[in-house]
Structure formats: C-alpha cells, structure tokens
Amino acid sequence: MTISTQAGERRRPRIGSHAFLILLALAFLAPVAWAVLSAFKPANDIIRHPLEFDLGTFGLDNFVGMFHDVPILHGFLNTAIVLVVKGSITLFCAPLAAYAFAKYDFVGKNLLFGTVLVTLMLPTIVLIIPLLLEMKELGWVNTYQALILPGAVDAFAIFWMRQVIASVPDELLDAARVDGCGEFGLYWRIVVPIIRPGLAGLAVLTVMNIYNDFVWPVVVASSERMATLQVVLSTLASTISGNKIGADYATVTGELLAASTVALVPLLVIFFLLQKHFINGILAGSVKG
Amino acid sequence: MTFTTLPGTARPRRRRTGLPVSRRIAPYVFVAPFVALFLAFGIYPMLFTLRLSFTNWRGAGSAQWVGWDNYGYLLTNPAFWNSLANSAVLWLLIIPVQLVIALAAAILLDNAKLKARGFYRTAFIVPFVTPLVAVAQIWVVLFDTNYGAVNAVLGVFGLPDVAWLTSSEWAKPTLALLFIWKTTGFIIVILLSGLQAIDSSVYEAAALDGAGRMRRIWSITVPLIRRTLMFSVVLQTLAVFQMFAEPFVVTQGGPYSSTTTAGLYLYNHITRGDLGTGAANSFLLVILVMALSLGFVRLLRAKD
Numbered sequence: 001m002t003i004s005t006q007a008g009e010r011r012r013p014r015i016g017s018h019a020f021l022i023l024l025a026l027a028f029l030a031p032v033a034w035a036v037l038s039a040f041k042p043a044n045d046i047i048r049h050p051l052e053f054d055l056g057t058f059g060l061d062n063f064v065g066m067f068h069d070v071p072i073l074h075g076f077l078n079t080a081i082v083l084v085v086k087g088s089i090t091l092f093c094a095p096l097a098a099y100a101f102a103k104y105d106f107v108g109k110n111l112l113f114g115t116v117l118v119t120l121m122l123p124t125i126v127l128i129i130p131l132l133l134e135m136k137e138l139g140w141v142n143t144y145q146a147l148i149l150p151g152a153v154d155a156f157a158i159f160w161m162r163q164v165i166a167s168v169p170d171e172l173l174d175a176a177r178v179d180g181c182g183e184f185g186l187y188w189r190i191v192v193p194i195i196r197p198g199l200a201g202l203a204v205l206t207v208m209n210i211y212n213d214f215v216w217p218v219v220v221a222s223s224e225r226m227a228t229l230q231v232v233l234s235t236l237a238s239t240i241s242g243n244k245i246g247a248d249y250a251t252v253t254g255e256l257l258a259a260s261t262v263a264l265v266p267l268l269v270i271f272f273l274l275q276k277h278f279i280n281g282i283l284a285g286s287v288k289g
Numbered sequence: 290m291t292f293t294t295l296p297g298t299a300r301p302r303r304r305r306t307g308l309p310v311s312r313r314i315a316p317y318v319f320v321a322p323f324v325a326l327f328l329a330f331g332i333y334p335m336l337f338t339l340r341l342s343f344t345n346w347r348g349a350g351s352a353q354w355v356g357w358d359n360y361g362y363l364l365t366n367p368a369f370w371n372s373l374a375n376s377a378v379l380w381l382l383i384i385p386v387q388l389v390i391a392l393a394a395a396i397l398l399d400n401a402k403l404k405a406r407g408f409y410r411t412a413f414i415v416p417f418v419t420p421l422v423a424v425a426q427i428w429v430v431l432f433d434t435n436y437g438a439v440n441a442v443l444g445v446f447g448l449p450d451v452a453w454l455t456s457s458e459w460a461k462p463t464l465a466l467l468f469i470w471k472t473t474g475f476i477i478v479i480l481l482s483g484l485q486a487i488d489s490s491v492y493e494a495a496a497l498d499g500a501g502r503m504r505r506i507w508s509i510t511v512p513l514i515r516r517t518l519m520f521s522v523v524l525q526t527l528a529v530f531q532m533f534a535e536p537f538v539v540t541q542g543g544p545y546s547s548t549t550t551a552g553l554y555l556y557n558h559i560t561r562g563d564l565g566t567g568a569a570n571s572f573l574l575v576i577l578v579m580a581l582s583l584g585f586v587r588l589l590r591a592k593d
Contacts, residue, residue: 017397025412035427047436097323104316123578125531126571129564130334150330153323183315212420214534233422234538253430260423271418
C-alpha cells in the first residue's frame with residue numbers, strides 16, 4: 001500500500017498515483033461509512049453479516065432504541081451550552097487581546113507574550129490535575145463554569161490572531177483615529193472586518209476543539225447531569241447494557257453505532273459546508289504544541 | 290511607558306509622547322479578560338502542581354511535605370516505566386508508517402494536474418474532523434474478534450481471525466492504527482503546505498540532470514521540507530505521549546496493562562485520588578516530552 005507509488009511511477013504515473021490515493025481515500029472513509037451504514041441495519045445483521053448491506057432491511061430501530069437508552073440529547077445540550085458560551089468568550093477575548101499585542105505598547109507586553117509562547121509548548125495534560133484541584137477548592141466540580149472557563153482564552157488563539165492582526169496597516173488605524181474613531185471602535189469597525197477570514201478559521205477550529213474535547217470534561221464533569229456529548233459517548237456500552245435489561249451484544253452494538261453516527265454527523269456537515277475555513281484553521285492550528 | 294525589553298516581539302514603532310489617555314489605557318483593557326483567565330486557570334494551577342508534587346495530598350484533608358518521595362516512588366515503579374514503554378512502542382509503530390504514507394500522499398497531491406485532487410484532500414481530512422470518542426467506539430466494533438468487520442474481511446481472503454483487542458501483542462498495533470487513521474490527513478495537509486512552498490524550477494533542474502523519481506524525492510524534496518517534517522514529528526510526539534481517549538475507550542489500558550499509555554497512567558492517579566503522585570507524574574511527563582522535542586529540534590539543527 002505504501003510502495004505502490006514508487007514502483008510503477010515513471011512508466012505509468014497516473015495509474016500508480018491514483019491507485020495509491022484511491023486506496024488511501026478508501027481506507028480513510030471506510031470506517032466512517034461502514035459505521036453510518038451499519039447503524040441502519042437490523043442489529044443482528046451487523047454482527048452476523050458485517051460486510052453485507054441490504055437496503056431493503058434498513059430501518060431506524062437502532063436509533064429509536066439508542067435515544068431511549070442513552071442520554072445523548074442531554075449530552076448534546078451540555079455540549080451546545082459549553083460551545084456557545086466558551087466559543088463566544090474565545091472569539092471575543094482572544095482577538096481583542098491579540099489586537100493589543102499587535103498594535104499597542106504597554107508595560108509587561110513582552111513578558112506576557114513570552115509566557116504565552118511558553119504555554120504553547122507545554123503538553124496540555126500537565127494542567128489537568130492542578131485545574132481539577134482548583135475546581136474542587138472553588139466547588140466547581142460538575143458545573144458549567146468548570147467546563148467553560150479553563151482554556152476559554154487559549155494561548156494559541158492569541159498567538160495566531162496576533163499574526164493575523166499584525167498585517168492590518170497602521171496607516172488605516174491612524175486615519176480612522178483622525179476621523180474621531182475610539183480605540184474599541186478601531187478594533188470593531190476597522191480590524192474585525194479586515195481579519196474576517198482569519199476569524200472564520202479560528203471559529204471553525206474553536207468549534208471543533210470544544211465539540212471534541214474529552215480529557216477535561218471526563219475529569220471535571222463526569223456526572224450524569226453534566227456529561228457532555230463526548231463523555232456520554234465514552235461509556236456507551238455500559239450505559240446501554242445498564243439501561244436495557246437482557247441486552248445482547250448485537251443490540252448494544254447497534255445502538256452504539258447509532259450513537260456514534262449521531263455524534264459524527266454535525267461535524268461532518270459543518271466540515272463539508274466550510275471546508276476552506278477548516279483547512280485554514282487546521283493549518284494554523286498545527287502551530288499549537 | 291513605551292520601551293520594550295525583549296527584541297523581536299514588538300514591532301518597531303514611533304515613540305510618541307502625550308498620547309491621549311484613551312489610547313494609553315486601551316491595551317490594558319483589551320488584554321484584561323485574557324490575563325485574568327490566564328492567571329486563574331493557567332499560571333496559578335501550574336505553580337500549584339509544582340508544590341503539590343512534593344506532598345502526599347489526596348485532594349482533601351491536610352497535605353504533608355514528602356520531599357522527593359513522589360518522584361522516587363514513580364521512578365522505582367515498574368508500572369510507571371511500563372506506561373512510558375507502551376507510549377514509546379506506540380510512537381515506533383505510528384511515526385514511521387504515518388510519515389511515509391503522509392509524505393507519499395502529499396507529494397502526489399502537490400501535482401496541480403492531478404485529477405480529483407479536491408476529492409482526495411477532502412477524503413483525507415474526514416478522519417481528522419470526526420470526534421475521537423465516537424471513532425474509538427466504532428473501532429471497538431470493527432475490531433471485535435468474533436463479530437468485527439475487520440476479521441470478516443480477513444476471512445474473505447482466507448486468513449484466520451486476529452484477537453485485535455484482547456491479546457497483548459495486537460492491542461497496541463490496533464490503537465496505533467486508530468491513531469494513524471485519525472491524524473494522517475492532518476499531517477498530509479501540513480506536509481502539503483511545506484511542499485507548496487518549494488520552487489518548481491528545482492525539480493526541473495533535477496529532472497534535466499536525469500535524477501530518477503525516488504532519488505529526486507530523497508535528495509531534493511525531503512531535505513527541502515525537513516523543517517516541516519521535523520515539525521510534524523514534534524507535534525505527533527507530543528500527541529502520542531499524551532494519548533488518552535484511545536486506550537480509555539477502546540482497551541481501558543488492557544489487556545495486562547499493555548495499552549496503559551503515559552496519558553492513561555497519569556489519569557489513573559486521579560481516579561485513585563493520589564494527586565501528589567499524579568502531579569509528580571505530570572512534571573516527569575512534561576520533562577520527557579520537552580526533552581524529546583528539543584532533541585528533535587537539535588537533530589534538525591545538526592543537519593543544517
């Protein structure tokens with residue numbers, strides 16, 4: 001699979017290249033496609049004939065059972081609340097701070113920005129235990145604050161937005177000042193419209209990160225009431241067999257695939273609609289350590 | 290008010306006296322929300338862990354100073370070394386395979402004449418945008434020994450069933466496969482951005498010299514994007530040593546602790562309530578990961 005490119009390349013480049021790329025694309029799409037299609041199959045067929053798909057037998061049984069046994073809607077609700085509040089804080093505060101770093105001088109600016117750069121390089125896992133303890137001290141374990149505030153204005157967003165805002169010409173800001181524009185007005189009416197593509201990339205990346213976040217939610221908000229979508233998903237098998245007396249492997253598997261499908265779809269839809277911003281966001285996001 | 294202490298971070302700008310008050314105050318107001326959150330949930334806990342790692346605190350009650358005991362306990366504990374060894378083996382299983390696949394795909398995608406380029410790029414990114422936990426659940430079903438689709442495919446080719454998740458030899462490769470599947474598209478996009486910065490005249494000159502395809506890739510393309518390659522290795526090293534959700538969902542660290550990664554081992558201190566040890570473990574992990582990253586960067590410098 002990995003060597004097919006090289007061998008036949010010079011004689012028949014197109015066929016060799018395409019064979020490799022098609023195989024790779026298939027390998028990347030197959031697990032998701034298999035899971036989504038299987039979720040519509042009768043549960044027994046999923047395990048007895050995993051490779052056969054008969055459209056005539058497709059139905060929604062697994063989904064109906066899953067919505068009954070798994071508190072997935074509650075997970076969606078919690079994720080949505082965190083997404084809206086945390087996402088808004090990130091998208092408002094990070095570019096604003098980045099604007100100050102890019103276009104103003106102030107005491108402590110270099111020290112502060114240096115600290116931002118250092119935190120970019122630290123593995124995120126180092127903060128999990130101390131943050132958990134801080135949440136315990138504050139009495140915030142299993143609360144929305146705990147899910148929302150830590151990491152709401154992350155160092156990476158500032159680092160990235162500072163680079164984007166640095167490209168806005170100073171002359172434009174000075175001209176607007178002459179016209180009597182206030183300092184926040186400069187940001188809101190001049191900077192924001194110019195950096196809109198960068199903001200879109202940040203928005204997409206932020207949504208993806210919050211939606212997929214798992215380590216922090218499972219540590220700080222694992223109660224049934226506060227579980228986010230990913231936390232709900234992480235214990236599917238035990239949840240399903242706990243809520244359905246006498247559930248066999250087939251039933252559990254069917255509902256598990258139905259839940260995974262429901263969780264996959266929103267991000268895939270956003271991805272297909274906003275592909276360009278996604279790629280930009282991922283590329284910029286790759287700077288993050 | 291306006292002097293800068295470190296070179297390079299601030300743009301050189303005209304020094305102005307008598308700026309309006311609003312303009313002098315504005316930057317402090319703009320960074321205030323960030324600074325508040327950063328101090329409260331970044332700096333403070335970081336310093337707190339350092340102190341915590343020298344105590345036997347269990348999350349409640351009083352903490353006793355235990356000096357280097359937590360570090361000593363970890364460094365003499367086979368389970369700690371086992372978690373590092375598991376992560377190191379996963380690193381070896383993942384990084385070379387992933388780099389070869391990603392480099393091959395990126396080089397092919399770099400050709401503007403390639404048909405269906407957009408389709409491939411989209412297909413390769415799909416795994417990266419799927420929620421990891423959902424995919425990990427799908428992995429459990431796909432790789433089930435008795436009912437999984439993967440063994441069914443092997444059966445079509447007359448191959449015997451493999452105990453992907455229940456044998457300690459196969460559990461690590463199965464997790465490695467999940468990680469490769471999930472993140473290779475991301476590496477392809479990064480490498481592609483590196484390749485697109487190469488001037489195509491370099492290739493033409495090499496082609497005139499009669500250099501073969503493989504030779505051109507090895508002696509021209511790879512050296513030219515070595516920074517991007519090294520960057521990918523550093524990123525993935527950080528990610529592999531923090532790997533948590535994959536073993537948490539797919540194997541729960543088993544069988545026989547064969548998939549208890551460094552990240553999962555750290556988490557296990559939390560569930561046991563042994564937070565002092567957990568804090569010490571965090572710092573050891575940070576030191577290890579930073580040392581590895583710096584090592585790769587030095588390797589890159591040495592070749593410059």
